[in-house]
Amino acid sequence: xSGTLPNAALDVRNVMWLLAAMVFVAAPHxxxxxxxxxxxxxxxxxxxxxxxxxxxRNPPRWLVVALTVAAVAATLFAYRRVTGRDAGTTxxxxxxxxxxxxxxxxxxxxxxIHLGFVLVMTNFLFSQSIxxxxxxxxxxxxxxxxxxxxxxxxxxxxxxxxxxMPAGMLLLHAVPLMLVFFILFPRVQGPLWALPQDARxxxxxxxxxxxxxxxxxxxxxxxxAFRVQFDGDIPPFSRLYWRGPVLWAFDGRTWKVPELxxxxxxxxxxxxxxxxxxxxxxxxxxxxxxxxxxxGTLPRGAGIRHDLQMRSIRPVDTRIRYExxxxxxxxxxxxxxxxxxxxxxSFDERRNPRTVALxxxxxxxxxxxxxxxxxALQLFNAQFTYTLEPPLLTSDDPYDEFLFEVKRGFCxxxxxxxxxxxxxxxxxxxxxxxxxxxxLNPLNRELLVRQADAHAWVExxxxxxxxxxxxxxxxxxxxxxxSGINSALGPIGVxxxxxxxxxxxxxxxxxxxxxxxxxxxxxxxxxxxxxRQRQFLANLGLEISxxxxxxxxxxxxxxxxxxxxxxxxxxxxxxxxxxxxxxAWDRFCAKLAGTGIVRAPHExxxxxxxxxxxxxxxxxxxxxxxxxxxxxARYGAGIxxxxxxxxxxxxxxxxxxxxxx
Amino acid sequence: MLxxxxxxxxxxxxxxxxxxxxxxxxxxxxxxxxxxxxxLARGHLLIEDVPGxxxxxxxxxxxxxxxxxxxxIQFTSDLLPADVIGVSIFDRESSTFRFHPGPxxxxxxxxxxxxxxxxKAQSALLEAMEEHxxxxxxxxxxxxxxxxxxxxxxxxxxxxxxxxxxxxxxxxLMRLRLGYPDAKAERELLKGEDRRDLISHLEPAMNSAQLxxxxxxxxxxxxxxxxxxxxxxxxxxxxxxxxxxQGLSPRAGLALLRAAQAWAMxxxxxxxxxxxxxxxxxxxxxxxxxGTGESQKGGxxxxxxxxxxxxxx
Numbered sequence: 012x013s014g015t016l017p018n019a020a021l022d023v024r025n026v027m028w029l030l031a032a033m034v035f036v037a038a039p040h041x042x043x044x045x046x047x048x049x050x051x052x053x054x055x056x057x058x059x060x061x062x063x064x065x066x067x068r069n070p071p072r073w074l075v076v077a078l079t080v081a082a083v084a085a086t087l088f089a090y091r092r093v094t095g096r097d098a099g100t101t102x103x104x105x106x107x108x109x110x111x112x113x114x115x116x117x118x119x120x121x122x123x124i125h126l127g128f129v130l131v132m133t134n135f136l137f138s139q140s141i142x143x144x145x146x147x148x149x150x151x152x153x154x155x156x157x158x159x160x161x162x163x164x165x166x167x168x169x170x171x172x173x174x175x176m177p178a179g180m181l182l183l184h185a186v187p188l189m190l191v192f193f194i195l196f197p198r199v200q201g202p203l204w205a206l207p208q209d210a211r212x213x214x215x216x217x218x219x220x221x222x223x224x225x226x227x228x229x230x231x232x233x234x235x236a237f238r239v240q241f242d243g244d245i246p247p248f249s250r251l252y253w254r255g256p257v258l259w260a261f262d263g264r265t266w267k268v269p270e271l272x273x274x275x276x277x278x279x280x281x282x283x284x285x286x287x288x289x290x291x292x293x294x295x296x297x298x299x300x301x302x303x304x305x306x307g308t309l310p311r312g313a314g315i316r317h318d319l320q321m322r323s324i325r326p327v328d329t330r331i332r333y334e335x336x337x338x339x340x341x342x343x344x345x346x347x348x349x350x351x352x353x354x355x356x357s358f359d360e361r362r363n364p365r366t367v368a369l370x371x372x373x374x375x376x377x378x379x380x381x382x383x384x385x386x387a388l389q390l391f392n393a394q395f396t397y398t399l400e401p402p403l404l405t406s407d408d409p410y411d412e413f414l415f416e417v418k419r420g421f422c423x424x425x426x427x428x429x430x431x432x433x434x435x436x437x438x439x440x441x442x443x444x445x446x447x448x449x450x451l452n453p454l455n456r457e458l459l460v461r462q463a464d465a466h467a468w469v470e471x472x473x474x475x476x477x478x479x480x481x482x483x484x485x486x487x488x489x490x491x492x493x494s495g496i497n498s499a500l501g502p503i504g505v506x507x508x509x510x511x512x513x514x515x516x517x518x519x520x521x522x523x524x525x526x527x528x529x530x531x532x533x534x535x536x537x538x539x540x541x542x543r544q545r546q547f548l549a550n551l552g553l554e555i556s557x558x559x560x561x562x563x564x565x566x567x568x569x570x571x572x573x574x575x576x577x578x579x580x581x582x583x584x585x586x587x588x589x590x591x592x593x594x595a596w597d598r599f600c601a602k603l604a605g606t607g608i609v610r611a612p613h614e615x616x617x618x619x620x621x622x623x624x625x626x627x628x629x630x631x632x633x634x635x636x637x638x639x640x641x642x643x644a645r646y647g648a649g650i651x652x653x654x655x656x657x658x659x660x661x662x663x664x665x666x667x668x669x670x671x672x
Numbered sequence: 673m674l675x676x677x678x679x680x681x682x683x684x685x686x687x688x689x690x691x692x693x694x695x696x697x698x699x700x701x702x703x704x705x706x707x708x709x710x711x712l713a714r715g716h717l718l719i720e721d722v723p724g725x726x727x728x729x730x731x732x733x734x735x736x737x738x739x740x741x742x743x744x745i746q747f748t749s750d751l752l753p754a755d756v757i758g759v760s761i762f763d764r765e766s767s768t769f770r771f772h773p774g775p776x777x778x779x780x781x782x783x784x785x786x787x788x789x790x791x792k793a794q795s796a797l798l799e800a801m802e803e804h805x806x807x808x809x810x811x812x813x814x815x816x817x818x819x820x821x822x823x824x825x826x827x828x829x830x831x832x833x834x835x836x837x838x839x840x841x842x843x844x845l846m847r848l849r850l851g852y853p854d855a856k857a858e859r860e861l862l863k864g865e866d867r868r869d870l871i872s873h874l875e876p877a878m879n880s881a882q883l884x885x886x887x888x889x890x891x892x893x894x895x896x897x898x899x900x901x902x903x904x905x906x907x908x909x910x911x912x913x914x915x916x917x918q919g920l921s922p923r924a925g926l927a928l929l930r931a932a933q934a935w936a937m938x939x940x941x942x943x944x945x946x947x948x949x950x951x952x953x954x955x956x957x958x959x960x961x962x963g964t965g966e967s968q969k970g971g972x973x974x975x976x977x978x979x980x981x982x983x984x985x
Binding site: 590611612613614615616617618642643645646647648 | 894896898899942943944945946947950979980981982983984
């Protein structure tokens, strides 16, 4: 802009392309980073656009430096650091904007484009969903198209088509290499580089505590909790209790996972009809894994506690997938150690006095635990209603308030108060949280369990029976258990109400198809880990045991595929079959060029011959013969094979300086 | 074997025309040859130059030497289309309108100073050139065969001219520029006879049957794929290079090929070579190709530039 020399790189249209691509790639960050970052970025881009448009000078160096310092300072002020996902991305976005302002030479333009590619990567730190992946592909395409424009040189600016088509072709050529890298690049167990801590913020899922109202918040979320693929028949919905955290500790309001960590045994006295299935859990940042009661096997890298809660050794930060076997008909925990018995009966005497009194009253009046259970269930059945929006329980005795005044509630109210009643009546009880049911995708027969399916139920311990599951919610709202949360509550939110209006089930089928696609994507793209890789390569017949071998294979495959693509490109650009006359003629011209008579690219054969005759009469005769044959072969009716051989032989014998030198 | 065929083919009426015309228009053999090639390629010829360099003389000489009947139309600003095409006049004896054909009804029409006439009169001629027929009073009348227009025009910046629009320029196969004679030719011209007398004494060197035969021979010259590659490369270059305001049309590409064929035949060759294309390229492309605003500065010659920037495949 500042010089007088025409600079292709800083041609207005090229700059506009770069700016547009930058805006495009940074746009998804607008919702993730603080507002001021977006405003700063937009202002700088607009400024740079104006500079290009009006052909004015870039801002002076001191101003750029000052702005850069200010940007770093603002980042530090906002995050108290410049590392970590959010702060790092903020800094990168700001610096990319500053680079645009600084851009003067072609080299800096190319640098800015490469910064754009880095910005593409930062987007994947936030989301790796299919739409983002497609969007980022478009971004890469735009940047490559920008690069194509810069390499076109001075003159008429290439049209949109002339930019996008070659860029698209370049990317297509890169696809085989991309696949090779994806398939063969050594995966590391667990995340290759630890994602910054803040990347895990905002994961939804069950927590290790339960207070009245905590589960119903989850019900608002349509997010996927996990997906299940069954081997064989799918058990009835009413039996799909996905076991999560087991809560024993109770302080009068909150149920908690206890500090105990005794390992559990998985010996069940009556274990028949195993159900086999594969679970793909979305990251939730906690340790627990989900299974149907009761688990018969353990996934790799997981343990089980005495209360049958499966825990992964590493927090579930990435999507993981494990195979499970469960026994739905079981008997377990018939012998209850005294410490667990004490824990299963403990409660704070001073809290919820009316509930405690009721439990004790039942214990006095009833003949046995079965009768106590029945009285409690009858109570819920007769007087209580199921609602997603229960009034807030504000008193210090929330379960008293719920049982005797409000009488409307959600699963955690029923489970919590039920367990407390049992404990008061002398029956060991605990609250189990997890998910109940799920939605079956008819397209891939996969069960999708959403956060909305979160549930809480109770386990009580009976002499000679062991722990048995009691779901007090099922007596209040049987629909909740038999056919899922949506039928119990009616549609929640915009999308489900659209689905309710969708008579032809078009939307529902679309949603199922989308979910099936997502599931495949999660499984094969995002979930392509060490095990998957080994399994996939084994299917291809490659037994690759360690990453060093894998790296060798990768190098070999990259060279092979790159070579093949390169060769294909070279072959495409060669004339399909070179005319032997042209080969001979080129050789003839090369021989003469070696002696100083160079044929100009646009010089015709006769003109060239005339020049040769004039400059070097010694070779005139032979040159005439060769030219004559060449002209006849190339522009005339063609020459016979014998004449062709003659032409080649003559060219071979031909000496540019004449026969006697 | 190919190169000296010209000598072997002589005497030949085409060469005869060229050599005799060269005796009238001195020192302009190349232009005469190009004009002849234009006629052999059945194209119309536009001769553009300042007054007094022999435009009219050349066209008159060619017309006489080709043995065709010719008429001359001097274009002026008050020329009417009827002056070109002809007019129907009421005949009292037969009580009918009789069509009096205009000067266009001849084998060679010399349209002198075509850009001095109004666009209306120009278009009457140019339509006849394209369609080889004339429509007057609702009746379509074919023009004789062969039919050529040799038009002359003054350079556009001269006073009192109506420049031909580009679409009409495209109808001329070639645009020739004669240029001043060199010193030797000029001296001879000054010493020699009056040019008009010379022309009036010219005898035809060929007849129309021979001309049609020569035209047929021109279209029969061999055009190889390699040559078509070259022509296409030339045309394609004008369309992608930023130096030209507008690429060459398919019609221009065809004109280039036809002219090159005629030129090759006149060189005594059976096949067209890249040199033939290059020889006719400046006169075929010159009036069709223009540089962009930027590249036009500093005496940019679009056709010369095109010629050197495309390699022969």
